[in-house]
Amino acid sequence: MLEAIFRIPKRMKRKANNTTVKCWCKHCKAELKPSHTGPCPKCGKTGKDCAVASHVVVGIRASTRIRQKRAGFKKFLLEVISRWKPSINPKLKDGVHEDRTIDKSRREYHQTIKDAKTGKVIHEEHERLENHKGKPKN
Numbered sequence: 001m002l003e004a005i006f007r008i009p010k011r012m013k014r015k016a017n018n019t020t021v022k023c024w025c026k027h028c029k030a031e032l033k034p035s036h037t038g039p040c041p042k043c044g045k046t047g048k049d050c051a052v053a054s055h056v057v058v059g060i061r062a063s064t065r066i067r068q069k070r071a072g073f074k075k076f077l078l079e080v081i082s083r084w085k086p087s088i089n090p091k092l093k094d095g096v097h098e099d100r101t102i103d104k105s106r107r108e109y110h111q112t113i114k115d116a117k118t119g120k121v122i123h124e125e126h127e128r129l130e131n132h133k134g135k136p137k138n
């Protein structure tokens with residue numbers, strides 16, 4: 001759903017660093033200015049969701065992080081990360097590609113690690129957020 005609303009324009013990818021904010025009505029999904037306050041001009045209800053997307057290019061590797069924010073949630077409501085990272089495994093010279101989603105409203109944690117060269121899934125986790133907490137990282 002978020003991907004459909006939040007498309008990162010291709011021209012942005014050439015730049016080294018980019019942060020974009022996009023907001024919409026919580027009820028009817030009408031796009032709102034990040035500075036918008038008060039009721040929605042379309043449906044009249046109050047409530048705004050915002051997503052902050054950071055797009056970073058290091059060398060030829062691009063990484064994207066999207067965070068959806070909502071009042072009442074610490075830091076973010078939903079975080080979607082898609083990035084390349086080096087691997088400690090010497091067999092994976094080209095590193096790995098990580099896709100990670102933390103969804104606080106549905107209390108879900110999803111992580112997929114793929115071989116950056118072949119695209120083969122090396123590691124996958126799909127679990128409840130509360131089960132994930134307190135585990136050692138990686």
Ligand SMILES: [Zn+2]
Nearest residue numbers: 025028040043
């Ligand atoms: Zn609305």
